Amino acid sequence: xRFRPSYLLIAFPLAFLLLFFYLPMADILRLGLWDNGPTLRxxxxxxxxSYHRWVIRFTITQALSSTALTLIIGxxxxxxxxxxxxxxxxxxxxxxTVPFVMPxxxxxxxxxxxxxxxxxxxxxxxxxxxxxxxxxxxLLAHAFYxxxxxxxxxxxxxxxxxxHYEEMAQTLGAKGFRLxxxxxLPLISPAIFASAMLTFVFCFLSFSIPLIxxxxxxxxxxxxxxxxxxxxxxxxxxxALAVIQITLSAIFMYLYLRSLDxxxxxxxxRILQRPQKLGxxxxxxxxxxxxxxxxxxxxxFIVAPLLAIVYDSLLFNGHLSLENYRRVFSPxxxxxxxxxxxxxxxxxxLFGFTTVVISILVALPLAYLLNRWDFRGKRLLDVLVxxxxxxxxxxxxxxxxxxxxxxxxYYTFWIVAIAHSIIAxxxxxxxxxxxxxxxxxxxxxxxLTLGANEWKAFLKVELPLxxxxxxxxxxxxxxxxxxxxxxxYMLAPPEYTTMSLAVYKFLGARHFGSASALxxxxxxxxxxxxxxxxxxxxEVW
Amino acid sequence: xxxxxxxxxxxxxxxxxxxxxxxxxxxxxxxLLGPSGCGxxxxxxxxxxxxxxxxxxxxxxxxxxxxxxxNERNIGIVFxxxxxxxxxxxxxxxxxxxxxxxxxxxxxxxRVKWALELVGLEGLENRYPEQLSGGQQQRVALARALVxxxxxxxxxxxxxxLDAKIRERLRSEIRRIQRELGIxxxxxxxxxxxxxxxxxxxxxxNVGRIDQIGEPLELYYKPWTEFVARFLGTSNILELEAENxxxxxxxxxxxxGVDGRVxxxxxxxxxxxxxxxxxxxxxxxxxxxxxxxxLDVEGHTIxxxxxxxxxxxxxxxxxxxxxxxxxxxxxxSL
Numbered sequence: 001x002r003f004r005p006s007y008l009l010i011a012f013p014l015a016f017l018l019l020f021f022y023l024p025m026a027d028i029l030r031l032g033l034w035d036n037g038p039t040l041r042x043x044x045x046x047x048x049x050s051y052h053r054w055v056i057r058f059t060i061t062q063a064l065s066s067t068a069l070t071l072i073i074g075x076x077x078x079x080x081x082x083x084x085x086x087x088x089x090x091x092x093x094x095x096x097t098v099p100f101v102m103p104x105x106x107x108x109x110x111x112x113x114x115x116x117x118x119x120x121x122x123x124x125x126x127x128x129x130x131x132x133x134x135x136x137x138x139l140l141a142h143a144f145y146x147x148x149x150x151x152x153x154x155x156x157x158x159x160x161x162x163x164h165y166e167e168m169a170q171t172l173g174a175k176g177f178r179l180x181x182x183x184x185l186p187l188i189s190p191a192i193f194a195s196a197m198l199t200f201v202f203c204f205l206s207f208s209i210p211l212i213x214x215x216x217x218x219x220x221x222x223x224x225x226x227x228x229x230x231x232x233x234x235x236x237x238x239x240a241l242a243v244i245q246i247t248l249s250a251i252f253m254y255l256y257l258r259s260l261d262x263x264x265x266x267x268x269x270r271i272l273q274r275p276q277k278l279g280x281x282x283x284x285x286x287x288x289x290x291x292x293x294x295x296x297x298x299x300x301f302i303v304a305p306l307l308a309i310v311y312d313s314l315l316f317n318g319h320l321s322l323e324n325y326r327r328v329f330s331p332x333x334x335x336x337x338x339x340x341x342x343x344x345x346x347x348x349x350l351f352g353f354t355t356v357v358i359s360i361l362v363a364l365p366l367a368y369l370l371n372r373w374d375f376r377g378k379r380l381l382d383v384l385v386x387x388x389x390x391x392x393x394x395x396x397x398x399x400x401x402x403x404x405x406x407x408x409x410y411y412t413f414w415i416v417a418i419a420h421s422i423i424a425x426x427x428x429x430x431x432x433x434x435x436x437x438x439x440x441x442x443x444x445x446x447x448l449t450l451g452a453n454e455w456k457a458f459l460k461v462e463l464p465l466x467x468x469x470x471x472x473x474x475x476x477x478x479x480x481x482x483x484x485x486x487x488x489y490m491l492a493p494p495e496y497t498t499m500s501l502a503v504y505k506f507l508g509a510r511h512f513g514s515a516s517a518l519x520x521x522x523x524x525x526x527x528x529x530x531x532x533x534x535x536x537x538x539e540v541w
Numbered sequence: 542x543x544x545x546x547x548x549x550x551x552x553x554x555x556x557x558x559x560x561x562x563x564x565x566x567x568x569x570x571x572x573l574l575g576p577s578g579c580g581x582x583x584x585x586x587x588x589x590x591x592x593x594x595x596x597x598x599x600x601x602x603x604x605x606x607x608x609x610x611x612n613e614r615n616i617g618i619v620f621x622x623x624x625x626x627x628x629x630x631x632x633x634x635x636x637x638x639x640x641x642x643x644x645x646x647x648x649x650x651x652r653v654k655w656a657l658e659l660v661g662l663e664g665l666e667n668r669y670p671e672q673l674s675g676g677q678q679q680r681v682a683l684a685r686a687l688v689x690x691x692x693x694x695x696x697x698x699x700x701x702x703l704d705a706k707i708r709e710r711l712r713s714e715i716r717r718i719q720r721e722l723g724i725x726x727x728x729x730x731x732x733x734x735x736x737x738x739x740x741x742x743x744x745x746x747n748v749g750r751i752d753q754i755g756e757p758l759e760l761y762y763k764p765w766t767e768f769v770a771r772f773l774g775t776s777n778i779l780e781l782e783a784e785n786x787x788x789x790x791x792x793x794x795x796x797x798g799v800d801g802r803v804x805x806x807x808x809x810x811x812x813x814x815x816x817x818x819x820x821x822x823x824x825x826x827x828x829x830x831x832x833x834x835x836l837d838v839e840g841h842t843i844x845x846x847x848x849x850x851x852x853x854x855x856x857x858x859x860x861x862x863x864x865x866x867x868x869x870x871x872x873x874s875l
Binding site for chain 2: 440442443445446447448449450451452453456460461464465
């Protein structure tokens with residue numbers, strides 16, 4: 001093989017990962033496991049502390065319960081989506097994309113407005129439903145985020161269950177529940193398992209939701225690390241906690257990726273069962289009523305928190321007015337977070353776009369390399385590239401504070417953008433990998449034999465074909481950057497306060513009206529991402 | 542056009558070894574024929590530059606191109622699944638190679654038009670590949686490969702994804718175009734009938750080696766190995782002991798010219814059926830205009846195939862025993 005300039009493109013992502021992920025992680029490991037030699041003293045101090053022990057146990061139980069609730073809500077939807085075509089299916093499907101792009105802080109606010117002791121439901125039933133600041137709110141919000149994933153993955157596989165299997169089993173005498181249990185369930189179980197694992201990992205690392213909805217009592221490890229570092233300034237304990245968190249989440253992430261492999265293999269099957277068409281007449285049957293009821297519930301579940309925010313933003317002293325918006329944009333709030341509201345919007349967009357650019361620069365060469373070339377150590381590189389997925393924003397930020405504190409990078413725009421990129425790029429990478437895998441290799445070869453060099457073949461043939469997955473990945477990166485709270489809080493200087501951070505500060509100061517008004521703006525920005533994903537459609541669904 | 546030569550080319554992967562020496566003459570249509578996994582596609586990809594050989598050289602007209610990239614070799618290739626760019630129209634697909642060569646727009650237009658006419662697809666330039674039938678896609682792939690005026694045309698099982706009817710029509714069309722342009726062509730297939738119908742010469746490949754290379758008739762009637770004999774058409778292969786230069790089986794005598802164990806080979810149509818008692822008829826099949834007879838001579842099975850008028854009996858009255866004569870035979874390597 002001759003040396004190709006494209007090798008240099010690989011150098012950037014590798015150097016980036018080394019400097020901005022592995023170096024900070026190594027420092028966390030050093031602080032958590034080293035004191036003039038390897039020691040488990042700090043780990044056992046954490047594990048011996050009843051509060052931290054409770055947090056670890058709660059983090060796992062809430063993730064398990066959230067996953068269970070997510071499956072309970074999502075699986076009927078998966079069935080309905082796989083089996084039936086009905087009026088309004090497109091709308092519901094579009095609505096299901098919404099949670100993907102909605103920032104956690106906003107969802108938390110929506111839930112407070114809906115379920116809080118002064119919220120809509122409290123007014124409706126005349127008493128506090130007792131959900132907010134308990135584990136129930138955390139579970140509900142997690143389900144809100146993740147049940148669309150279950151619907152998407154499981155229905156996709158359910159549609160690919162070759163009808164001949166079920167028909168064969170029926171001729172052999174299986175029916176009803178036995179048919180489902182013995183034939184259908186084993187065929188769709190990879191999707192159930194993979195989507196459950198993904199949900200579990202998300203819930204395990206969740207930050208904004210438990211931070212705001214859990215109150216003081218229901219704290220997850222991510223929140224625990226955050227407050228240990230930011231409030232108690234105890235980096236040693238924070239690192240020890242982070243080591244435990246990374247270890248656990250790496251195991252969960254590994255299980256998820258393994259289950260995803262099985263899932264993807266099954267998903268390659270091209271046999272698609274046509275969903276049964278339900279006309280307006282069928283909607284009155286039992287089946288139809290089920291579909292309608294479920295669709296309405298999904299609609300309410302997703303849209304209600306958002307509507308609550310919009311409504312609250314327009315309410316001032318019990319009257320409909322734009323006063324909240326006026327206040328948000330007036331200079332009187334500037335001292336609260338060190339920047340004007342317009343400035344916060346600009347910051348969010350700037351971080352978003354920078355994150356998109358950096359994550360593509362990191363993810364694209366790596367995805368291409370791992371998909372197209374065979375070389376020694378490929379498996380290892382694969383793991384090294386995906387490991388950041390097992391870390392969390394707060395952990396990354398903790399590492400950055402320790403490593404870059406005495407460098408000019410510290411407390412700048414760039415360190416925040418880089419933190420966002422490290423968190424976001426694995427998603428761009430996954431999306432691109434899926435896209436690239438679907439492109440037949442001989443298209444590139446055809447281009448080469450027709451006179452294109454490697455670079456031209458990539459630009460003219462492969463990149464256009466992978467564009468959909470690139471855009472979807474970019475939107476995810478953008479949405480993550482916009483939504484990010486923990487790392488931004490820990491790393492951003494006041495003049496780089498983002499919208500999410502501003503909403504958080506409004507919430508802390510109990511300015512719900514202002515928080516809502518700003519959230520509506522945040523919602524609009526996120527909705528643009530949602531619209532683009534809808535446009536590129538196929539790739540996500 | 543150029544001649545193509547593979548000199549001591551070898552490549553190993555997954556415990557499989559390919560070793561090939563091959564020379565394709567200028568303007569020749571040569572077919573690599575063999576079962577799947579014999580290394581014929583890899584051989585083609587080595588010619589294209591899509592695979593690098595572990596050792597040996599690839600020569601175009603005597604010039605060493607082994608280290609040249611595919612885009613530096615001026616070849617046209619058609620893949621089994623056509624590999625049409627799904628995001629480009631027919632026109633764009635065919636124009637791709639010309640654009641890579643930075644030809645002016647008018648020249649590109651003129652050449653694409655020529656190529657579309659050559660393959661009979663005028664008027665479809667604005668369609669996308671998914672809007673075409675399999676046969677049409679195949680023609681686009683051919684046009685795309687030919688429009689760059691390659692020195693060598695490489696075809697990797699180009700017809701195997703098509704219906705039998707279209708396959709036959711396209712194969713004669715490929716041959717017509719190849720003759721018209723006089724382009725040196727290497728064609729890969731596992732279909733012996735296709736190979737026989739289309740080729741100047743055939744190279745039969747077997748587990749990474751070329752067993753025999755020659756004109757279709759030569760391969761058919763004078764195969765060197767049992768593999769070649771069995772791969773092309775139906776064969777009779779008798780393992781016999783020869784004494785004084787003659788091998789005998791019942792009334793059959795083969796003057797083999799050597800002594801000891803021999804493998805006598807002949808085709809079913811070389812067996813003449815007479816009235817007699819030489820062989821027992823163990824079965825027969827009526828084919829269009831012909832009859833295939835399964836005969837037993839001293840425990841050896843012989844297959845005979847004759848046109849119906851040549852049979853010494855009525856086709857609906859096959860006798861239990863017949864006389865046989867073998868008109869011509871050859872010996873296979875042991």
